[in-house]
Each structure stands twice: as structure tokens, then as C-alpha cells.
Amino acid sequence: MSILSIENLHANVGETEILRGINLKIEPGEVHAVMGPNGSGKSTLSYVLAGRDGYSVTGGSVEFKDKDLLELEADERANEGVFLAFQYPVEVPGVTGMTFLREAYNSRLRYEGKDEADAMEFLKLVRSKAKDLNMSDDMLKRPVNVGFSGGEKKRNEILQMAVLEPKLAILDETDSGLDIDALRLVADGVNALRTSERSMLIITHYQRLLDYIEPDHVHVLAHGQIQRSGGKELALELEANGYAEFDDKV
Amino acid sequence: MNSSVESIVPFNQFIDSAQGDHPHGNRGDWLSEIKEKGRIEFYKLGWPSPKFESWRYTNLNKLAKTQFFLPQDIELAELPYQDILPVDAPKIALVNGKFNRELSDLSTISEGILVNNFQEMSDEQRALFSLENPTTLPKEGLPVKALNDAILSDVLFIEIRPGWQSDVPLHIVSIGCGDHVGFSSKIFVSAGENCRLDIVESHAGEHGSTYFSSCVSNIDIKAGARLGHYKLQNDTNTSTHLALTQTSIEADAVYDNFVMSVGGILSRNEVRSFIAASGVDCCVNGAYLGTSNQHIDNTTFIEHAAEGSKSREVYKGVLADHAKGVFQGKIFVHPEAQKTDGYQMNRALLLSDKAEIDSKPELEIYADDVRCSHGATVGELEEEHLFYLKARGINAESARRLLVEAYIGEVIDEIQSQSIREALSKLASDLLKKKLFERSNER
Numbered sequence: 001m002s003i004l005s006i007e008n009l010h011a012n013v014g015e016t017e018i019l020r021g022i023n024l025k026i027e028p029g030e031v032h033a034v035m036g037p038n039g040s041g042k043s044t045l046s047y048v049l050a051g052r053d054g055y056s057v058t059g060g061s062v063e064f065k066d067k068d069l070l071e072l073e074a075d076e077r078a079n080e081g082v083f084l085a086f087q088y089p090v091e092v093p094g095v096t097g098m099t100f101l102r103e104a105y106n107s108r109l110r111y112e113g114k115d116e117a118d119a120m121e122f123l124k125l126v127r128s129k130a131k132d133l134n135m136s137d138d139m140l141k142r143p144v145n146v147g148f149s150g151g152e153k154k155r156n157e158i159l160q161m162a163v164l165e166p167k168l169a170i171l172d173e174t175d176s177g178l179d180i181d182a183l184r185l186v187a188d189g190v191n192a193l194r195t196s197e198r199s200m201l202i203i204t205h206y207q208r209l210l211d212y213i214e215p216d217h218v219h220v221l222a223h224g225q226i227q228r229s230g231g232k233e234l235a236l237e238l239e240a241n242g243y244a245e246f247d248d249k250v
Numbered sequence: 251m252n253s254s255v256e257s258i259v260p261f262n263q264f265i266d267s268a269q270g271d272h273p274h275g276n277r278g279d280w281l282s283e284i285k286e287k288g289r290i291e292f293y294k295l296g297w298p299s300p301k302f303e304s305w306r307y308t309n310l311n312k313l314a315k316t317q318f319f320l321p322q323d324i325e326l327a328e329l330p331y332q333d334i335l336p337v338d339a340p341k342i343a344l345v346n347g348k349f350n351r352e353l354s355d356l357s358t359i360s361e362g363i364l365v366n367n368f369q370e371m372s373d374e375q376r377a378l379f380s381l382e383n384p385t386t387l388p389k390e391g392l393p394v395k396a397l398n399d400a401i402l403s404d405v406l407f408i409e410i411r412p413g414w415q416s417d418v419p420l421h422i423v424s425i426g427c428g429d430h431v432g433f434s435s436k437i438f439v440s441a442g443e444n445c446r447l448d449i450v451e452s453h454a455g456e457h458g459s460t461y462f463s464s465c466v467s468n469i470d471i472k473a474g475a476r477l478g479h480y481k482l483q484n485d486t487n488t489s490t491h492l493a494l495t496q497t498s499i500e501a502d503a504v505y506d507n508f509v510m511s512v513g514g515i516l517s518r519n520e521v522r523s524f525i526a527a528s529g530v531d532c533c534v535n536g537a538y539l540g541t542s543n544q545h546i547d548n549t550t551f552i553e554h555a556a557e558g559s560k561s562r563e564v565y566k567g568v569l570a571d572h573a574k575g576v577f578q579g580k581i582f583v584h585p586e587a588q589k590t591d592g593y594q595m596n597r598a599l600l601l602s603d604k605a606e607i608d609s610k611p612e613l614e615i616y617a618d619d620v621r622c623s624h625g626a627t628v629g630e631l632e633e634e635h636l637f638y639l640k641a642r643g644i645n646a647e648s649a650r651r652l653l654v655e656a657y658i659g660e661v662i663d664e665i666q667s668q669s670i671r672e673a674l675s676k677l678a679s680d681l682l683k684k685k686l687f688e689r690s691n692e693r
């Protein structure tokens with residue numbers, strides 16, 4: 001059984017068709033990279049998969065494990081194991097990082113019919129994961145992402161992923177805006193989560209991140225469709241030639 | 251206006267009937283005099299109407315047309331603990347405005363604090379009590395104060411000795427009970443030089459009661475004192491609450507005020523602070539939570555009459571259903587009040603398109619070397635925030651509750667006293683759950 005199976009997916013943002021027939025299959029443990037020029041629909045794809053309102057699916061299907069993903073609410077998708085690391089992580093005034101993580105973690109446990117986590121145990125778990133990502137306790141006490149630097153926000157996304165242990169992680173340009181040290185930290189965080197079960201969909205504009213997180217498959221998204229698929233060498237080719245080849249192909 | 255014409259208004263019949271209720275005890279005549287003066291003043295000023303500038307957004311028409319009655323002697327078995335602030339403190343219980351010894355707990359009150367009701371007040375205390383608060387009055391006067399006097403049945407005088415500093419707050423619990431009873435409570439706080447105390451007020455009612463509650467507090471803070479004054483207005487949802495707090499603050503004193511308004515069909519909390527000297531730190535903050543067709547009015551006036559003092563004001567409210575909020579805030583700076591530092595902000599979160607807020611922030615500044623700013627915002631919960639929470643598995647209702655709680659939490663954080671902050675934050679979270687998120691279970 002595939003983790004994710006996208007067939008002929010069409011989606012609109014408002015009245016405009018952005019995704020124009022996407023096909024993609026991801027098996028357990030696989031890491032897929034989706035690359036493409038700006039505005040090609042990469043974030044749209046990630047929002048459609050995460051279930052954001054305002055992104056309407058007009059055709060095709062998405063199966064997650066054996067479930068119809070498109071039938072589920074955004075919170076249900078998350079609790080089933082879909083995790084989206086946002087390209088632009090959201091600042092949430094007044095809700096501390098710790099409260100946010102605890103609510104998220106307990107939501108999943110409740111969804112699975114389990115008891116909520118012991119508060120002390122959970123605190124310990126979060127602290128140790130935060131430490132791996134070089135995040136201070138203070139950052140967990142502050143409102144989520146408020147006043148964080150770009151790099152801190154991205155690390156915070158990876159922390160959430162590490163705590164929530166998803167089955168499918170979608171990383172939307174997690175590398176953008178990171179300096180080389182931050183990029184290493186984030187990549188180490190992601191690599192630490194690679195297992196034979198957990199799949200990843202890594203969205204990126206540049207090849208750089210893929211030096212650190214090695215993909216099994218690379219896809220090029222342009223004009224709302226996957227134009228080409230290949231192995232990790234495709235990323236290198238794109239790095240050398242750019243996306244010009246795909247700009248003309250409408 | 252002619253009082254015989256006024257008497258046709260049902261509420262005025264109640265005011266008139268209150269005059270016949272001669273208070274017991276040796277100070278009865280004194281109290282009767284106050285009542286009579288209050289009645290005359292109230293009729294002279296007339297019922298507050300939208301024609302009055304400070305009553306533009308709050309209409310008392312319905313109240314005036316409702317018949318209320320004087321409270322009978324009612325036995326209340328217990329205070330409604332779940333509706334008042336959970337603070338560990340000596341309690342002064344007022345039932346329908348009257349001091350109730352049985353429900354009070356003054357066993358642990360510290361010796362530096364004197365509490366007297368009107369019969370026990372000394373001549374000195376009565377002289378203090380009669381002094382008018384120095385704030386500049388609005389053109390239309392203070393009808394709430396006159397009305398409060400007109401139906402007065404008791405007075406609470408709280409004196410904190412100079413230099414007396416206590417970590418244990420004092421809790422005043424005012425409970426309304428009965429069917430269409432009207433009452434007033436009057437509290438005078440005299441905070442001596444360099445004293446320190448937190449005073450907490452909880453206003454609630456016996457379940458199923460409908461009442462009119464008028465509360466006036468006069469607070470006199472001497473130099474170097476620090477007074478925390480925290481109020482929860484959690485009256486029953488059919489009741490009306492009209493309150494006025496007047497404070498005068500001397501040099502280097504700190505006044506930390508917070509009003510949380512959640513109860514009543516109609517409520518108005520008016521806080522008027524007079525900064526008489528320099529080095530004062532005056533905080534006037536509040537939160538409000540309105541649902542169904544509640545009307546919640548917060549009106550504040552901060553008067554800087556001396557150089558080099560600071561005032562800070564933050565109000566935040568959440569309004570759902572058809573609830574209506576009113577915020578009127580004015581900072582008034584005298585010519586001699588140079589180097590004033592004033593900040594004022596009202597923020598409202600509307601959870602339904604039928605909810606409404608009228609916000610009127612105002613600065614009136616006659617000094618040229620001041621730093622004053624004010625502002626107001628109105629918003630809704632943001633889709634971006636909700637989606638971020640949902641994308642982490644938090645369902646829509648929990649996400650809304652978390653965001654609303656955080657919104658109110660930010661203003662509760664303004665409270666300087668840690669124990670009160672924690673108590674209020676816990677209560678606010680329970681109230682939000684009950685009023686906004688568990689309603690379907692109730693019906």
C-alpha cells in the first residue's frame with residue numbers, strides 16, 4: 001500500500017486553476033523532492049494536501065494510506081499523520097510554543113482514543129527534541145513564532161514535526177532563508193526522522209537542500225503539472241540548467 | 251425635571267419607595283440624608299440617555315421602564331463560589347448590598363485593615379466619605395453616583411493603615427438574589443501612606459435571580475501606597491450592573507486596576523482616576539466577554555493633574571452572537587501635567603457578524619511636553635491562525651478556544667499581582683469554555 005497516491009489532481013485557488021492534473025505515488029520510507037519555478041503551484045499542492053480552506057479540488061483523487069484524504073478536515077489529516085512544514089510559518093500571538101505542542105500532541109492521542117500525555121513527561125520529551133535543534137526553553141515559553149527570526153521559525157517547524165512524528169512529512173521550502181549552519185541543523189533534524197516507514201515530500205526551489213537530504217525521486221513541477229521525474233541526478237541537472245526549459249512548455 | 255412626572259417611570263417609583271426605607275441604627279438619619287440628596291440629584295440630572303455625551307452608546311430606557319423592588323431579608327445559604335474569583339483571602343460578603351456577617355469570613359483579616367459598615371463608621375471616616383472626588387465631571391454629571399446614593403442601604407468603609415503591607419488580598423463579594431430586586435453597594439477605601447494591598451471584588455448572583463445592582467467605589471490612595479484593585483463582574487444574565495469607581499492618587503503611588511466584565515444583560519463600568527501628584531503609576535485595564543444579547547460598557551477617564559506621572563490602559567474584549575460592547579476612554583492632561591506618559595488601547599474580537607463594538611478613544615491634552623498615545627482595533631479570528639492550528643491536529647473548536655483564550659490572556663497578563671492574575675486567568679478560561687464553547691450541551 002502506498003502512503004500517498006495522487007491521481008490526476010486538479011485544484012483551483014479562487015477561480016484560477018493552479019494544479020492541472022498531478023500524478024504522484026509515494027511508498028513508505030521514500031523521500032520525494034518536488035522542484036519547480038516560483039509560482040508553479042508547489043505551495044498550492046502542499047495546502048491542498050493539508051486541507052486548507054479556499055483551495056478547492058476540482059478533479060482527481062488523493063489517497064493517504066487507504067483513506068480518501070480529500071474527505072478529511074485539516075485536523076483529521078494531521079491526526080492521520082500528514083504534517084506540513086509551512087513555507088511561511090505563522091505567528092500565533094498569545095499561544096505559547098509549549099501549549100501549542102501539547103494541544104497538538106494530545107489532539108492526536110485523543111483522535112487515536114488514547115489518554116492525554118503526562119504533562120511532565122511531555123515537557124521532558126519536547127525539551128530534549130528542542131535541544132537537538134538548538135532551541136532554548138525560552139523559545140518554547142514565547143508565543144509560537146512571534147518575534148522569531150526566519151531560521152528560528154523553520155527550526156520550530158522541524159521541532160513540531162519531531163514531536164508529532166508524522167507518517168508523511170511535507171516540507172515546503174524549509175531551506176529558504178536559511179544560512180548554511182541553520183540549513184545543516186534543519187537537515188540533520190529531518191534526516192534523524194527518516195525511517196523505513198516515514199515518507200517525505202520535500203518541496204524546494206534550489207538543489208542545495210538535497211545535498212543534505214538525499215531524495216529517492218525528484219519531480220519537476222511547472223504549470224501545475226509534473227513535467228519530468230527522475231532520480232537525484234535530475235536535481236543536479238536542474239541546478240546546472242535552471243528551469244528555463246520548462247518555462248516555454250505550456 | 252419635575253419629580254411627579256418622573257415618578258411615572260416605573261424605576262422612579264422604586265427610587266421613591268427606597269426613601270421610605272429608613273435605615274436602622276444610630277447612623278440611620280445620616281444615611282437617609284445621603285439618600286434624599288441622591289434622589290434629588292438624580293432627578294435633577296435626569297435619566298442618562300444617548301443625548302448625554304458619555305451615554306451615547308448605552309441606553310437605559312429599558313431599565314427605567316422596569317419595576318424593581320427593595321430587597322427583603324433573604325437567607326442565602328452559601329456564596330456561589332463557582333461564580334466568584336477563587337482567591338484565598340478574607341471575605342466581606344454583601345447580600346443585596348448589605349453587609350452579611352454570616353457569609354463573611356473576617357477571621358484572618360490582618361490588623362492593619364479596618365472594615366466598618368455605616369453604623370460603625372467614626373466621625374473622621376464619615377468626613378472622609380463625604381469628600382467629593384476631584385476628577386473633572388462630565389457636563390451631564392454622574393447620574394450613576396446619584397442613583398447609587400438614592401437607594402443606598404449600607405456603606406463599607408475600608409481603611410488600610412499607613413505603612414501596612416500585606417500579601418493577603420481582601421475579597422469583597424457582592425451577591426444579588428431575588429426577583430427584580432434593586433440595591434446599591436458603596437465602598438470607600440482609604441489607603442494610607444506607603445501601604446500595600448490588593449482588593450478584589452466579585453459581583454455575582456444567586457442562580458435564577460434578576461436584579462439591579464449599582465456599585466460605587468471611592469478610593470483614596472495616599473503617597474507611596476500601592477493598591478491593586480481587581481473586579482469580576484459576573485452577575486446573572488438577566489441582571490443589570492451599573493458601576494462607578496473613582497480614585498484619587500497621591501505622589502509615587504501605584505494603582506493597578508482591572509475589571510473583567512462577563513455577566514449581566516446590561517453592564518456599565520466606569521473608572522475615573524485622578525492623578526494628583528507626580529511619580530504615580532496608574533494602570534486601568536480590563537477584559538470583557540459578551541454573548542447572546544449582552545451589552546457591556548466600559549468607560550474610563552484618566553486625569554493627569556500633576557507633572558511626571560504615568561498611566562497605562564489596555565482593554566480587550568470578545569463579543570459573540572448579538573453582543574454589543576462599548577469602550578469610551580479619555581486621557582485628560584492638565585497644562586501643569588508636563589512629562590505625562592499615557593497609553594491607551596482597546597482591542598475587540600468579534601466572533602459573529604451580528605456582534606458590535608463602539609470604540610471611542612480620546613485624548614484631551616493641555617500640556618505640550620507629554621507622551622500620549624491611543625488606539626483601537628477590531629478584528630476577527632484569522633483564517634491563517636486557525637489553519638496553522640488545525641494543520642497540527644487541533645480541531646476547529648479547540649483552535650478557536652485557544653486563540654480566544656490567548657487573546658484575553660494577553661490583557662490578563664497586565665495584572666501585576668501574580669496570585670490574582672492566575673486566579674483570573676483560570677476563571678476566564680472556564681468562563682470562555684462555558685459561555686462560548688459548551689453552549690450546545692446546555693440547551
Ligand SMILES: Nc1ncnc2c1ncn2[C@@H]1O[C@H](COP(=O)(O)OP(=O)(O)O)[C@@H](O)[C@H]1O
Pocket residue numbers: 013014018036037038039040041042043044045
Ligand atoms: N491565495 C491565493 N490567491 C490567489 N492566487 C494565489 C493564491 N495562492 C497562490 N496563488 C497563485 O497560484 C500560483 C501558484 O502559487 P504557489 O502555489 O504559491 O507557487 P509556488 O509555491 O510554486 O511558488 C501563483 O500564480 C500564485 O500567484
Ligand SMILES: [Mg+2]
Pocket residue numbers: 042043044087172173
Ligand atoms: Mg511556495
